[in-house]
Amino acid sequence: MFSTCEIGKPKGLAQLISRVSGAKAVITYDGFVADREANVTEALLYFRLLTMETKQRTSGRIVGEVREFMRQSLGQRIPLVCYSNGSKGG
Secondary structure, eight states, rough: OEEEETTTTTTOOOOOHHHHOOOOOOEEEEOOOOHHHHHHHHHHHHHHHHHSOOGSSHHHHHHHHHHHHHHHHHHHHHOEEEEETEEEEO
């Protein structure tokens, strides 16, 4: 997880890191996010990744679920993205 705005843009640093690092997933933001939104989003993301049955769902799917929850609860888009092997998921 990179808690940094905009490094998740297509052809950006997060995509490169996911391709060359061998990490299962690289999760970050592809746009601006306020600190207060990032704090809530990341706490929810860590909770879901660590406590739910993640073996049945990909990291990209969990990111999508967190993004949708934040959209419904805050009423705005949180630019959370997930890359795996250089490809965007979720």
